Amino acid sequence: MKAITSTQFNFRKQTAKYEGKVRDVYTINDDLMVMIATDRISAFDVILPKGIPYKGQVLNQIAAMFLDKTEDIVPNWKIACPDPMVTIGYKCQGLPVEMIVRAYLCGSAWRAYKAGAREICGIKLPDGMRENEKFPTPIVTPTTKAEIGTHDEDISAEEIIRRGLMTKEQWEQLEKYALALFQRGTEIAAERGLILVDTKYEFGVRGGEIMLIDEIHTPDSSRYFYSDGYQERFEKGEPQKQLSKEFVREWLMSEGFSGKAGQSVPEMTPERVKIISDRYIELYENITGSKFTPAPESENIYERIETGIENMLARLV
Numbered sequence: 001m002k003a004i005t006s007t008q009f010n011f012r013k014q015t016a017k018y019e020g021k022v023r024d025v026y027t028i029n030d031d032l033m034v035m036i037a038t039d040r041i042s043a044f045d046v047i048l049p050k051g052i053p054y055k056g057q058v059l060n061q062i063a064a065m066f067l068d069k070t071e072d073i074v075p076n077w078k079i080a081c082p083d084p085m086v087t088i089g090y091k092c093q094g095l096p097v098e099m100i101v102r103a104y105l106c107g108s109a110w111r112a113y114k115a116g117a118r119e120i121c122g123i124k125l126p127d128g129m130r131e132n133e134k135f136p137t138p139i140v141t142p143t144t145k146a147e148i149g150t151h152d153e154d155i156s157a158e159e160i161i162r163r164g165l166m167t168k169e170q171w172e173q174l175e176k177y178a179l180a181l182f183q184r185g186t187e188i189a190a191e192r193g194l195i196l197v198d199t200k201y202e203f204g205v206r207g208g209e210i211m212l213i214d215e216i217h218t219p220d221s222s223r224y225f226y227s228d229g230y231q232e233r234f235e236k237g238e239p240q241k242q243l244s245k246e247f248v249r250e251w252l253m254s255e256g257f258s259g260k261a262g263q264s265v266p267e268m269t270p271e272r273v274k275i276i277s278d279r280y281i282e283l284y285e286n287i288t289g290s291k292f293t294p295a296p297e298s299e300n301i302y303e304r305i306e307t308g309i310e311n312m313l314a315r316l317v
Helices: 055-069 107-114 157-162 168-191 230-236 246-254 270-288 301-316
Strands: 014-019 023-028 032-037 078-083 086-090 097-105 133-140 194-206 209-213 222-226 242-244
Touching: 032 055, 032 301, 055 078, 055 086, 055 168, 055 270, 078 301, 086 301, 097 107, 097 168, 133 168, 157 168, 168 194, 168 209, 194 242, 222 270, 242 246, 242 270, 246 270
Parallel strands: none
Antiparallel strands: 014 023, 023 032, 032 086, 078 086, 097 133, 097 194, 194 209, 194 222, 222 242
C-alpha cells in the first residue's frame, strides 16, 4: 500500500487547515476539528522523507480506543471516527504545555541522566540509577509545545505557573488527570503483557472545561516494553524489547542523525519502511488484542468525512 503523506481537502463549511508533523487538521464551522492521521513520521522534531504505510490508521484507531476507555476520567474531544485514519471532534483552545508522564528512566530522560543531569523539570533524581529502571512512582515532566521545526523544551511546574502558561489550579487539575490516565493505560497494557513506560498527554479548554485532546497511548506518544523478560533484561543491563517509536530514533542515531543542524536523514529504503510499518502493526495488535485490518485503498475518505461532518453539525444544532 502506498503511504498517505498529504491531504488537500476542501470541506463544506471549512474555516481553516493546519498541518502538524504527522496530522492534517481541518477546522469546520469554527466548532469542529477533523484530524487526519497521515502516514508521515517524525523523529527529533524532523519530518522524515518517506511515509510509513498504515501508520496513520494504527495511530488513529489506538487513540480512539483509549479515548473511549478513559472518558470516565476526563472529558475528551472525540465525537466520531468516520474513517480508520480520521477522528472528528470538538474544537478546543489548546493549553501550551504537554504533560509527559514517566514510570521508567529511559529515552531522552536517560540520555540526559547519563550525561550528568540529576534533575528533570524540577524533579530531583538520585545518583546510581540505571537505564530502564522503574521510578518509585510515576513522575510528571512537562514540556512547552514547540512550533514546527523547533524542539519542545522541558519546564518545571513552578515555571509554568510563573510564566502564566496556565494557572496553579489548571496545573493541579492537569497533573491529576495525567496521572489517572497513566494509571488506566498501565492497567490496560498489563492485561496485554505490556508495560506502559512513558507517554504524553495534551489538553485543551472548551466552554471553560478542560478536555483531553489529540492522541493518547499510541506508539508515537508512548513507549511500551514487553513485561515478559523485563526484569531479567534489566538485571543483565540488556536493551528492553519494546514497542514504540524509539526504535526509529535508535536507528537514526546509529546512522549519525539526531536532528542537529547540518545532519542528513539516512536513506529510508523500502526494506526499512516495511520494518517500521510492521512494528506499528505489531503494537496495534498487541495493545488492542485485535488483528489489524488494513482499510481498503478504494474507499473515498473525503466523502466519508463529509458525511461525518454533516452528521456532527446536525447534532450540534
